[in-house]
Every structure is written in structure tokens, then in C-alpha cells.
Amino acid sequence: MTERPLHCTIKNPVTINLSDLKSDFHSGCRIIDVSLSNIINPEVGEIHFKNSYTAYLTVKAKCRIVDAKDGNEIRWRTCVKKMKLMPNPHVEAGAQDYFVITRKNMLFELINVSALRIILQQPSPVWKEFKIEDLKIFRSSESNRPNPLPAWLTDSPSKSGKKKIEGVTNLESLSSVLQQLWALSEEVAAQQTNRALGRYEVDGCYEINLLSYT
Amino acid sequence: MDSHFAPAYTQKLLQSLKSSKIYTDLQNAAQGEVAKTNIRVSELKKGVQTGLSSSGWEKKLRNVIFQYLQTHPLSSYPVSTPTDHIKEPLAYLRKAQQAWEKRILKSLNSMCTELNIPLARKRPEKEQKDLLSRWTELGTDGPDLSQIRPVYAPKDFLEVIMCLQNPNYNASDSTGTYTLWGLVQLPLKLNDINKLRILYSDMAINQCQTGVDDSSEIPPEMFDSDRVKLGKKVIAADHGPISQEYSKKGCPMSLRASIWSQILGIELDEFDTLYYEQLKSNVIAHDLLVDSLLYKDVKLTATNDDQYFVFEDFLYQILLPFTRDTEVLKHFSRNSATPPKSYIRGKLGVEDYAVIYPPNGVIPFHGFAMYVAPLCYLYKEPVKLYYVFREIYSRYFFRLHSISSHPQGIVCLSLLFETLLQTHEPALFFHLKSVGCQPLKIAFKWLVRAFSGYLSSDQVLLLWDRILAYNSLEILPVLAVAIFSFRKTNLVKVQSYNAAEAVLADLTTLQVIPLIQLSLFSK
Numbered sequence: 001m002t003e004r005p006l007h008c009t010i011k012n013p014v015t016i017n018l019s020d021l022k023s024d025f026h027s028g029c030r031i032i033d034v035s036l037s038n039i040i041n042p043e044v045g046e047i048h049f050k051n052s053y054t055a056y057l058t059v060k061a062k063c064r065i066v067d068a069k070d071g072n073e074i075r076w077r078t079c080v081k082k083m084k085l086m087p088n089p090h091v092e093a094g095a096q097d098y099f100v101i102t103r104k105n106m107l108f109e110l111i112n113v114s115a116l117r118i119i120l121q122q123p124s125p126v127w128k129e130f131k132i133e134d135l136k137i138f139r140s141s142e143s144n145r146p147n148p149l150p151a152w153l154t155d156s157p158s159k160s161g162k163k164k165i166e167g168v169t170n171l172e173s174l175s176s177v178l179q180q181l182w183a184l185s186e187e188v189a190a191q192q193t194n195r196a197l198g199r200y201e202v203d204g205c206y207e208i209n210l211l212s213y214t
Numbered sequence: 215m216d217s218h219f220a221p222a223y224t225q226k227l228l229q230s231l232k233s234s235k236i237y238t239d240l241q242n243a244a245q246g247e248v249a250k251t252n253i254r255v256s257e258l259k260k261g262v263q264t265g266l267s268s269s270g271w272e273k274k275l276r277n278v279i280f281q282y283l284q285t286h287p288l289s290s291y292p293v294s295t296p297t298d299h300i301k302e303p304l305a306y307l308r309k310a311q312q313a314w315e316k317r318i319l320k321s322l323n324s325m326c327t328e329l330n331i332p333l334a335r336k337r338p339e340k341e342q343k344d345l346l347s348r349w350t351e352l353g354t355d356g357p358d359l360s361q362i363r364p365v366y367a368p369k370d371f372l373e374v375i376m377c378l379q380n381p382n383y384n385a386s387d388s389t390g391t392y393t394l395w396g397l398v399q400l401p402l403k404l405n406d407i408n409k410l411r412i413l414y415s416d417m418a419i420n421q422c423q424t425g426v427d428d429s430s431e432i433p434p435e436m437f438d439s440d441r442v443k444l445g446k447k448v449i450a451a452d453h454g455p456i457s458q459e460y461s462k463k464g465c466p467m468s469l470r471a472s473i474w475s476q477i478l479g480i481e482l483d484e485f486d487t488l489y490y491e492q493l494k495s496n497v498i499a500h501d502l503l504v505d506s507l508l509y510k511d512v513k514l515t516a517t518n519d520d521q522y523f524v525f526e527d528f529l530y531q532i533l534l535p536f537t538r539d540t541e542v543l544k545h546f547s548r549n550s551a552t553p554p555k556s557y558i559r560g561k562l563g564v565e566d567y568a569v570i571y572p573p574n575g576v577i578p579f580h581g582f583a584m585y586v587a588p589l590c591y592l593y594k595e596p597v598k599l600y601y602v603f604r605e606i607y608s609r610y611f612f613r614l615h616s617i618s619s620h621p622q623g624i625v626c627l628s629l630l631f632e633t634l635l636q637t638h639e640p641a642l643f644f645h646l647k648s649v650g651c652q653p654l655k656i657a658f659k660w661l662v663r664a665f666s667g668y669l670s671s672d673q674v675l676l677l678w679d680r681i682l683a684y685n686s687l688e689i690l691p692v693l694a695v696a697i698f699s700f701r702k703t704n705l706v707k708v709q710s711y712n713a714a715e716a717v718l719a720d721l722t723t724l725q726v727i728p729l730i731q732l733s734l735f736s737k
Contacts, residue, residue, distance in 0.1 A: 048294070053382055092380070092619055093403035096303050100292040126392050126401060128382050198492060198540045200573035206500050207559045208333040208571055210326060211319045214555075 005136040006044070009035040013120070013131060028123050030130070034116040034137065044110035046138040047101040053130040055089035056082045058119040059101070064112045074114070079106050082121070089124035222293060227282055235485075236278045243271050273453060280454040281479035284685060285609060302550035304619050306381055311550045311617040314374050318577055319554055321365055326503065329361050333556065333571055334502045342498050349494070352530040353517070362510045364580035368662040371579070371615065372397070372655065375625055378617070395647065396632030397654045402619055404630050405688060407637065411734055413684065414692075416462040417727070419735050424464030425676040425727035438466070445469040454479060461683035464676055464727065471592040477682050478605040482598060490597045493535035496573075500538075504572045508533045512583045521671045525590035532586050532600050533578075536607075542574035545608035550618035576612070581659070584666040585611050588674045606678075610687055614662050622687045627661050628654055631691035635698055638733065642702050651711040656718055657694040664690060670722045677726050693726055696733035700724070 016029040036042040047059070059080040065073050080101060086094040103109065116137075122130040200206060219227075231237055247253065247265035254261060266272055291300060302308045326333060337345070348355065376397045383401060384392050393399070405413065417423065427437040441463075448460045449472045457476035465473045475481070497505075512529050516522040522529075536542070546553055553575025561567035586603050593599035613623045620626065635653055636643045646653050659668075664681070666674050680689045698705065701717050708714045 048292075088403060091401045091403040092304060096299075096305060098292055098295045098299065100294070126384050128384055198489065198496075198538075200496075200538065200540050200569060202558055202567050202569060205336075205558050206334050206569065206573075207336060208556045208569065209559055210323050210333065211554050211556045211571060212562075212568075213316060213319060 005048075005138055006036065006042075008137055010135055011035070026125055028121055028125075028130075030120045032118040032120070032132070032135070034118065034135075035114075036116065036137075037114050042111075042113050043139055044113055044116070044137055045103060045140040048099070048134070048136040048138065050098050050133045051085050051094065051096060052133055053086075053095045053127045054120040054122055054132055055084070055086045055124065055130075056121040057085055057132070058082050058121070059106075060117040060119065061110055061113045062115040062117075063110075064114065066112075076117075077108065079108060079110060079116075081107065089122060090126055219288070223286075223288060226286070227279065230282060231278065234278065235483075236275060240266070240271055240275065243269065277452075277454050277479060284454075297547075301547070302618050302620075304380075307378070307617055307619055307625075308550065310374070310378055312552075314371075314617060315551060315554070317374075318365055322503070322554075322577065325363070325365075331503060332559070334500055337499065337501050341501075345498050349531070351527050352534075353512075353526040356509045356513075357506050359506060359510045359513065362506045364511060364514070365507060365577060367580040368659040371624075371662065372658045375617065375628060378625070394632075395636055395643070396629070397652050398625060398629040398632060400619075400625060400629065402626050402629055403621065404626060404633060405621070407634065407734070410688065410692065413686070414680075414689070414730075414734055417680070417731060417734065419731050421463065423727050423731075424466055424679075425673075425725070426731075428466065442466050442469065445473065449473065449476070452476060458683055458685070461679050464679045467672070467675075470675060470679070471598075474592065474682060475598070475602060478602060478609075480598070480601045480605060482601065486601060487597055490535060490600055493538045494531075496538040497534045502537060502572055504537050504578060505534055507578050508537070508583065511578060511580060515581055515667060516583050516587050519587070519667060522584075522587040522590070522667075525587060528590050528596065528599070529583055529586055531596045532603055533583060535600060536604065537572040537574050537576070537578075539574045539604065540570075542576060542604065542608055543570065545612055546575060549612050549616055550620070550623070551612075551616040579615060581663050581667070584663050588666050588671050588678070591671055591675065606682075610681060611664060613687060614664060624662060627687060627691050628658060630688065631657055631661065631694050634691060634695045634733075638695065639699055639702060642698065642705055645706050646708075646714060649709050649711075649714075651708070651714045653698060655711070656715055657691075657698070660694055660697075660721075661690050665693065665721075665726075668721045669724060669726060673724065673726045680730075689730065692733055693730050696729035697721065697724065699733055700729055 011033040013030045013032045016027045016031065018027070036044075044061075057080065058078065060076050061079045063075055063077055065075055083101070083105060084094075085097070085099060118132070118135075120130060120132060243266055244262050247262045247269075248258070250265065252261075253265070289300065298308060302311065322333075345352075376399075379399055380401065383399075422437045422441075424438075424441060428434075428441065432438070445460060445466055446469070448456050449469060454476055457473045461473055461477060509530070512526060512533070516529055517526050543553060553570045554577065556569055556571040557564065558567040558569060585607060586599075589599055589603055589606075593602060610622070613620060614627075615624065617623070617625060632643075632654055643653060664674075664687070665677055669677070677689065677693065681687055697718065704717045705714060708717060
């Protein structure tokens with residue numbers, strides 16, 4: 001990954017409690033505030049994190065909305081609504097997984113955002129603790145995108161990229177042949193067979209006394 | 215191309231296709247098509263494509279892709295997920311597996327030190343010649359095994375699984391509300407009985423099954439002869455998914471060998487034969503301690519079993535080359551286990567001299583040979599048998615002896631067994647628990663060995679038909695529950711662990727398919 005995460009202030013999670021009942025009340029709800037106020041032109045494309053026993057996640061954003069009538073207005077809007085991180089809150093599945101919230105998961109594009117509020121919910125009482133770890137916010141959503149598929153698979157109309165070289169001199173034709181050769185050898189090198197030779201010795205030697213613990 | 219495959223997945227599939235043999239084969243075949251005179255230049259692409267599909271290459275390509283889909287499940291993890299997380303997503307289980315591995319290593323090391331033998335040594339030339347000359351009768355004059363003991367048995371492994379606990383789980387809650395009844399105390403995701411019923415719906419009682427309706431008491435024209443006829447058609451079609459579908463209702467004994475190799479995509483060429491020969495020469499070149507472990511295991515299990523003792527020599531021809539096969543290492547990308555590491559003698563700590571021990575990374579335990587034994591009834595050539603075993607092991611059986619949260623790992627299977635038994639036979643479960651006999655203590659060894667050596671061999675094969683057909687090991691706990699249900703009348707009378715074990719000691723008379731139907735569909 002080349003892009004660096006946005007430099008933002010992430011506050012410690014706050015557990016929601018009823019003020020009278022201090023001790024045993026399990027609200028199953030925590031809030032993390034993220035301030036983006038020190039960023040010029042704030043825009044959020046991706047949110048990365050590692051789950052730790054959170055069942056549902058909601059993201060609210062404090063947005064400045066440009067209105068025709070009365071200029072700017074600042075409003076809280078729900079951007080991601082109760083996204084399921086654990087399919088069943090009582091069991092492990094998804095409990096420690098890595099997640100990426102992309103534009104696809106968001107209800108609207110996050111532009112002109114001054115703060116984010118991330119709401120964690122865990123309705124199941126079987127877990128002692130729930131949180132999210134390694135929270136990182138990225139501006140664009142271009143990171144982690146796999147290379148595009150070859151054109152013949154995606155069925156997009158192919159445009160022939162090759163142009164004929166006019167007035168070919170000897171030198172150029174030679175170089176193009178060489179280039180072809182080079183391309184061929186590159187291709188061969190890139191396509192090593194997956195049939196292994198099955199060697200396990202080092203320099204023909206496989207004399208071992210004891211196993212290593214590290 | 216179907217759109218439900220993520221681009222990254224398709225990319226990987228393409229990459230693996232490009233580096234496999236089918237790619238060059240297809241290229242050669244396409245070249246042959248181009249050279250044909252009946253192809254018009256204006257329709258070159260189309261002509262080559264129809265030519266390839268009519269000459270059977272399309273089917274071969276489809277088979278290769280099918281095998282890829284079977285062995286590479288679609289993962290929903292984001293691209294940046296670390297590899298150890300993909301191997302096992304739960305940190306505390308990763309740690310537990312590491313601790314367990316370390317215990318195995320220590321025990322192996324201490325055996326080496328006590329007996330003063332190396333893990334691996336090169337055989338002197340004379341010994342090499344001697345071994346080569348008696349390759350097909352390795353059982354008659356094996357190494358001295360009096361000092362060798364199995365590294366671990368299923369019982370030791372169960373003790374480790376019993377102690378697993380999620381540090382974030384409220385088990386210590388004073389009321390004990392969240393403590394489970396069984397031995398496995400992990401809150402893992404399981405399929406419930408309704409999901410299992412849907413998954414195994416082809417095994418329903420109203421469907422004719424090989425293993426029930428082909429019994430000798432039923433005239434063959436009712437079911438069996440048609441079944442065999444259909445099976446022959448399936449084999450002729452030579453397409454993995456069709457064979458897999460057919461196997462859902464069981465394979466007739468005469469056709470099983472071919473059907474299974476089609477499901478597993480085993481088609482031997484000269485390279486495979488050569489590769490096996492190379493493994494064999496590697497066995498002859500080096501003497502490993504794991505060889506002795508395997509010898510000991512065969513002597514303790516298969517040789518003592520009246521169904522398998524005839525295959526003793528055969529088993530060595532499979533198991534010994536298996537330990538030298540570095541291709542097996544590939545399955546560790548899906549396995550929560552990591553292969554043991556060592557250094558060449560005198561080069562301790564030098565990374566260039568680090569090696570995997572044994573070369574395939576799998577340390578055998580007590581009963582390992584039983585994964586091979588039933589297959590000996592299917593294949594008479596060791597080479598074919600070898601590749602079928604290797605594929606079955608690296609698809610399914612490795613999950614039966616490593617700690618993971620995978621739905622088909624032994625931990626989930628054990629928990630599934632306990633949960634199903636509690637739900638369907640609560641009185642029986644409670645009785646056994648209260649006389650100090652947790653049912654899993656008896657059933658665990660069945661699960662770890664996939665019932666091999668406990669049932670009669672034809673029944674094991676009928677059971678494994680369903681493992682391959684449904685691409686899942688979940689049938690094992692279902693059968694274990696069925697066996698407890700079936701022997702319920704006797705089990706509710708027992709007052710001790712030994713008595714319960716005695717009731718369930720001999721399973722060789724059981725018919726597995728009717729039992730599975732009973733436990734899945736009768737309530």
C-alpha cells in the first residue's frame with residue numbers, strides 16, 4: 001500500500017452508560033470520535049480497521065452542507081448504518097477479522113467532513129470486551145485495488161494499441177525484433193511452471209540432528 | 215465470466231492456470247487447430263475455439279478450473295489481511311496451535327537425544343542397495359522399533375482441545391450461564407441441524423442410496439444395475455462436478471476408483487510417475503526418524519487389523535515417499551499449522567541452511583497410517599494410490615489434527631458432535647456426563663481418524679464417498695451422533711467410562727448410511 005493514512009485525532013472509546021447505574025449495566029454500545037478538523041479539504045474514501053468482538057458498526061459524519069437558501073449548514077448524517085461485522089454476535093465468526101469500509105458500503109460520499117463518530121455495538125453479553133483496533137482512515141479508495149483483468153476476460157471492446165512504424169529503417173526493425181525477443185523472454189520468465197522439482201536438501205545434504213524451536 | 219468472482223480471485227486463477235501444464239497443452243492444441251486446412255482465416259478465433267472444444271480440451275480446462283475452485287475457497291478478506299490471519303483468524307487459537315507444535319517438537323527432540331539417533335542421515339551405499347532390492351516387501355525386515363514410541367495419540371490431542379479457551383469469553387461468570395456442557399468450550403460458528411439437512415438433502419430417506427439399496431437382499435434390477443449404468447456414463451463424461459454429484463448417493467465398489475480420481479482431478483502423466491520415482495529414490499537416499507514413526511504406526515494399527523494387514527507393504531510404499539514430498543507443503547497456506555524447521559548439521563542458525571523437517575512438514579501421529587489403509591482396496595498401483603491419498607490428505611484430513619476455527623477443523627467438528635448430541639439425545643448426554651463419561655472422549659478418536667479402522671472398510675469407503683461428494687467433513691460428527699443414538703438403550707444403563715467404551719468398542723457391524731439418515735432426517 002502506497003498511500004498514507006490521514007492524520008486525524010482518534011479519541012479513546014467511550015462506553016455508553018446510564019448515569020445512575022454505575023456498575024453492572026451492559027449497554028453494549030461504545031463510541032469513538034474521530035476529528036478531521038485539522039485537515040484541509042477533508043475527504044474520506046476508505047476506513048480500515050481490525051475488529052475485536054464488535055458485532056455492528058455505524059458511522060456518522062459531521063458534514064458541511066452547502067445549501068442554496070441559507071449558505072452553509074453543519075449536520076450529522078449517518079454514512080454507514082449498522083454494518084454487520086459478526087454474522088452471529090454470540091459466536092466467533094468475524095470477531096477478529098480485518099475490515100475495509102469502502103465507498104460501496106457508504107450511503108453517501110464523505111466530503112467536507114469535519115468529524116466522524118464511530119458507534120460500536122455488541123448485543124451479546126458473552127464477551128468481556130469489544131472494540132476495534134488499528135483504525136486508519138484513507139483519503140482515496142484507490143489503495144488495495146487489484147490489477148485489472150486482461151481485456152479478453154472483461155469483454156470490453158479491444159482497441160488495437162499497436163501502430164505501424166512508417167519508414168522502417170534497418171536499425172528500427174532490428175530493435176523491434178529485439179524488443180519482441182525481450183518481451184518473449186520476459187513472458188517466459190514470468191510464467192514459471194508450478195511443477196516443483198521437489199528438492200529438500202541444501203547442497204545435496206540433509207543430515208539433521210534436532211528440530212529448531214524458532 | 216461470472217461476475218460473482220472477485221477480480222482478484224480471477225486474477226489468481228489465471229496466474230495459476232498460466233503456470234500449469236494445461237496452458238502449454240492448450241497452446242499446442244491451438245497451434246494444431248490453426249494448422250488444419252478447414253479453418254478460414256477470417257474466422258480464425260472462432261474456428262480455433264470450436265476446434266478446441268470439440269476435441270475435448272474445453273472439458274479439460276473446465277476440470278482444471280473446477281479443481282481450483284474446490285481447493286481455493288472464495289475469501290472475503292480485504293487484500294491487506296496478513297497471511298497468518300488467513301491461516302487462522304483467531305489469535306488465541308493461533309497461539310494454541312503454536313504451543314501444541316512446540317510440544318510435538320520437544321517430544322521428538324527428546325526421543326532423538328534419549329535414543330541418540332539423528333532426525334535424518336544419509337544412508338551408506340550398501341544400505342541403499344539393500345533397501346532398493348526389497349522395496350516391495352518393506353514390512354518383512356523393518357528397522358528396530360522397540361525404543362520408538364508414537365509422538366502423540368488422539369487422546370493427547372483431545373486434552374489440548376479441552377483446555378482451549380477464549381480469553382475474551384465470560385466463562386468465569388459466577389452463575390456459569392455461558393459455560394457449555396461438553397468438553398469443547400469455544401463459541402464457534404456451527405451449522406445447525408436444519409442447515410445440515412439442506413446440505414445433505416441428497417441423502418434423504420426417500421432417495422435411493424448406494425450403501426442401502428444395493429444390499430444383496432434387494433434384487434439388483436430395483437436399483438443397483440441402473441446405478442452402475444449411470445455411473446459408467448458419468449465416468450465416460452470425465453467431468454469433475456458430475457462425478458461429485460454422482461458420489462452424493464454413493465459409488466458402487468466397482469466404479470469408485472475412477473469416480474474418486476475424477477472428483478480429485480487425478481490424471482497421471484509421465485511426469486507424475488517420474489516424480490513418484492524421485493520420491494522413492496529420496497527415501498532410499500536418506501533415513502529419517504519419521505520413517506521409524508510410520509513403521510511403528512503401521513505395525514501398531516494396520517498390521518494388527520484383519521482388514522488391512524495384507525496391505526502392510528503397500529502402506530510403506532505410500533507413506534515413506536509422502537514424507538519426502540515437498541508438494542504437500544503447499545497445503546500449509548490453508549492450514550493453521552506451520553511445518554517444523556531445522557538446520558543442516560553444523561550450521562545451526564544459518565538461514566541458508568534452514569530446512570523443513572520432514573520435507574513434507576507433516577509429523578505423523580498414532581493412527582496416521584489409517585488415512586491410507588482403506589484406499590488400498592481401491593487402487594492396485596502404488597503411484598495412483600499415492601496421488602489420490604496426497605490429494606485427499608491435503609484437502610481434508612490435515613484439518614483433523616490441527617487446531618483451527620475452520621468449520622471443518624477438528625475443533626468445530628468436536629463441538630458440532632457435542633451440540634448435536636445434546637440437542638437430539640439430551641437424556642443420554644446428561645446420563646453419560648453424570649457418570650463421568652463425556653461422549654467426546656469416546657468419539658474423538660473416531661473423528662480424528664475419519665472412522666478408518668473403526669468401521670468395516672466398505673463402510674469407511676461409503677462414508678468417504680460423501681466427504682468427497684459434499685466437499686465437507688461435517689458428515690463425521692453426524693455419524694458419531696447417530697452411533698450414540700443407535701446404541702442408546704445400552705448406553706443409558708452404563709455406570710462408568712469403561713462400560714460405555716465397551717458398548718461402543720466394536721463398530722464393525724454398523725451400516726453407516728442408514729445411521730446417518732436416521733440421525734439427520736428421522737426427527
